[in-house]
Amino acid sequence: xxxxxxxxxxxxxxxxxxxxxxxxxxxxxxxxxxxxxxxxxxxxxxxxxxxxxxxxxxxxxxxxxxxxxxxxxxxxxxxxxxxxxxxxxxxxxxxxxxxxxxxxxxxxxxxxxxxxxxxxxxxxxxxxxxxxxxxxxxxxxxxxxxxxxxxxxxxxxxxxxxxxxxxxxxxxxxxxxxxxxxxxxxxxxxxxxxxxxxx
Numbered sequence: 001x002x003x004x005x006x007x008x009x010x011x012x013x014x015x016x017x018x019x020x021x022x023x024x025x026x027x028x029x030x031x032x033x034x035x036x037x038x039x040x041x042x043x044x045x046x047x048x049x050x051x052x053x054x055x056x057x058x059x060x061x062x063x064x065x066x067x068x069x070x071x072x073x074x075x076x077x078x079x080x081x082x083x084x085x086x087x088x089x090x091x092x093x094x095x096x097x098x099x100x101x102x103x104x105x106x107x108x109x110x111x112x113x114x115x116x117x118x119x120x121x122x123x124x125x126x127x128x129x130x131x132x133x134x135x136x137x138x139x140x141x142x143x144x145x146x147x148x149x150x151x152x153x154x155x156x157x158x159x160x161x162x163x164x165x166x167x168x169x170x171x172x173x174x175x176x177x178x179x180x181x182x183x184x185x186x187x188x189x190x191x192x193x194x195x196x197x198x199x
Contacts, residue, residue: 005139006153007135007137007138007153007170007171007173007174008170008171009135009158009160009168009169009170009174010070010074010167010168010169010170011160011162011166011167011168012070012166012167012168012169013165013166013167014066014070014118014165014166014167015165016063016066016165020059020062020063021120021121021164021165023058023059024059024060024063024120024190025120025121025188026059027057027059027060028095028097028120028188031048031055031057031060031095032046032048032095032097035048035049037049040107041104041105041106041107041177042096042098042102042103042104042105043101043102043103043104043105043180044098044099044101044102044103045096045097045098045099045102045103045104046095046096046097047094047095047096048094048095048096049094050092050093050094051094052064052092052093052094052095052190052192053068053091053092053093053192063118063120063190064091064093064192066118066167067091067093067116067118067167067190067192068089068091068194070116070167070169071089071114071116071169071194071196072084072089074114074169075196086198086199087196087197087198087199088196088197088198088199089194089195089196089197090194090195090196090197091192091193091194092112092192092193093190093191093192093193094190094191094192095188095189095190095191096187096188096189096190096191097186097187097188098131098178098180098181098186098187098188098189099181099186100181100182100183100184101180101181101182102180102181102187103177103178103179103180103181104177104178105177106136106175106176106177107175107176107177108172108173108174108175108176109172109193110172111172111193111195112172112193112194112195113171113172113194113195113196114169114170114171114172114193114194114196115169115170115171115172115174115191115192115193115194116167116168116169116170116191116192116194117133117162117167117168117169117189117190117191117192118166118167118189118190118191118192119162119163119164119165119166119167119168119188119189120164120188120189120190121164121185121186121187121188122161122162122163122164122166122187122188122189123181123183123185123186123187124183125161125182125183128179128182129159129179130179130180130181130182130183131161131178131179131180131181131182131183131187132159132160132161132178132179133159133160133161133162133168133176133177133178133179134157134158134159134160134176134177134178134179135157135158135159135160135170135174135175135176136156136157136174136175136176137153137154137155137156137157137158138173138174138175139154140156142154142155142156143155143156172193
C-alpha cells in the first residue's frame with residue numbers, strides 16, 4: 001500500500017516539569033493583566049498579542065524553545081536528512097485563556113507550515129466535549145468510507161482532549177475549533193505558527 005494523501009496530527013508529551021508549568025501560568029496571568037488582547041477566533045476568552053517568541057520572561061522563553069524544537073523533531077521524523085541549520089524557522093506565538101464558556105471558532109492558520117498548541121492548563125472534563133479541540137478532515141467525501149473503516153483517516157472530524165503539558169502539532173491548513181470550556185478552571189494554551197524557509 002502507498003499512502004496518497006494524509007493530514008497528520010501529532011500529540012507529543014513535552015515532559016515539561018510541573019514547576020515550569022506553574023511559573024508559566026503565573027507569568028501568563030501577569031502578561032494578561034498588561035495586555036488587553038484582541039479577538040480573532042476566540043469567544044469570551046483572552047487572546048494575547050502574537051509576540052510570544054519575543055518576550056523576555058524566563059518561563060516563556062523555555063516553553064518557546066520546547067515548541068520550536070518539537071517542529072525540528074517532526075521534520076527530522078519525515079526526513080532524516082533534514083538539517084535545521086539550512087533553514088530559517090520563523091515562529092509566531094500567542095496565549096489563549098478560555099474561562100468558563102470560552103471557546104474558539106472554526107479557523108485555519110494561513111501563511112504557515114505547521115501550527116501547534118501547548119496545553120499549559122487543561123481542565124479534566126470527563127463528560128461531553130468541554131475544551132476539546134476538533135479538526136475537520138479536508139476530504140469530507142471520505143465520510144462514507146469512515147462508516148466502513150473507522151479511525152483510519154477517513155472520519156470527517158477528529159476530537160482530542162490533550163492533557164496539561166502535551167503538545168498538539170498539525171499542518172496549518174487544517175480547519176479546527178475548540179469547544180466551550182464547561183469547567184470553572186481556566187483552559188490555558190500557548191499556540192504558535194511556524195514557517196520553515198530555506199536559507
